[in-house]
Amino acid sequence: MAVSDxxxxxxxxxxxxxxxxxxxxxxxxxxGLLLFLAIPFSVYLLDISLQGSTGFSRAVDILNMPLLQLxxxxxLWSIIHHFIAGIRFxxxxxxxxxxxxxxxxFAWLVFIIDVIVFVLLAWGIFL
Amino acid sequence: xxxxxxxxxxxWIIQRISAVFIAVFIIYIFLLALISSPFNSNDWAAWVAIxxxxxxxxxFLIAVxxxxxxxxxxxxxxxxxxxxxxxxxxxLVGSTLTGSGLWGFKALFMxxxx
Numbered sequence: 001m002a003v004s005d006x007x008x009x010x011x012x013x014x015x016x017x018x019x020x021x022x023x024x025x026x027x028x029x030x031x032g033l034l035l036f037l038a039i040p041f042s043v044y045l046l047d048i049s050l051q052g053s054t055g056f057s058r059a060v061d062i063l064n065m066p067l068l069q070l071x072x073x074x075x076l077w078s079i080i081h082h083f084i085a086g087i088r089f090x091x092x093x094x095x096x097x098x099x100x101x102x103x104x105x106f107a108w109l110v111f112i113i114d115v116i117v118f119v120l121l122a123w124g125i126f127l
Numbered sequence: 128x129x130x131x132x133x134x135x136x137x138x139w140i141i142q143r144i145s146a147v148f149i150a151v152f153i154i155y156i157f158l159l160a161l162i163s164s165p166f167n168s169n170d171w172a173a174w175v176a177i178x179x180x181x182x183x184x185x186x187f188l189i190a191v192x193x194x195x196x197x198x199x200x201x202x203x204x205x206x207x208x209x210x211x212x213x214x215x216x217x218x219l220v221g222s223t224l225t226g227s228g229l230w231g232f233k234a235l236f237m238x239x240x241x
Contacts, residue, residue: 036220039223043230043231047233051237055168
């Protein structure tokens with residue numbers, strides 16, 4: 001046991017030093033949690049947007065609120081990362097990219113694609 | 128759940144099937160939004176009232192809720208060790224998802240009423 005005394009025996013995410021693959025993974029989880037929290041609100045927007053022109057414009061007004069725009073950007077990032085990292089994990093299921101070096105490459109690729117797609121979509125939606 | 132060895136396999140496979148369905152649907156809606164012109168409330172309601180669209184939005188909703196349930200359940204089981212805490216949290220999550228689903232179906236159905 002002498003050798004392993006310094007190893008962390010708990011998974012405190014603030015203290016533990018994650019490899020890049022670990023960041024893909026934990027952000028997949030965090031983004032999933034954020035998207036879950038957005039479900040009731042999204043359903044609410046769907047409901048009022050279908051209730052004639054009054055409800056529709058109310059939904060548009062809500063989405064145009066500055067705070068909501070900020071949250072929308074966060075949720076946009078969440079969808080993109082959850083989507084791209086999700087594809088990477090599906091590849092993992094088919095034993096693709098399991099070697100350490102390949103896995104690291106894939107992880108960086110996920111973040112690079114994240115950024116590109118996020119910039120393109122944020123540009124398209126907000127400008 | 129006849130075989131104990133298969134207990135984790137069902138949610139695992141549902142997680143992946145729903146993921147693929149959700150991904151394809153999002154890409155489809157995104158491409159549709161890209162090519163479609165700006166729409167008003169009538170266009171929107173009319174589009175949702177087309178049976179195929181209505182059904183597929185409903186299926187999408189089911190896929191999202193199921194996918195979310197499995198994912199959040201995993202998070203709860205990972206981070207909440209005690210049984211009472213788990214039970215409370217899973218009940219809260221389950222109710223939220225079920226409520227969202229019923230609300231969503233109500234919204235999708237009401238398009239046909241007016």
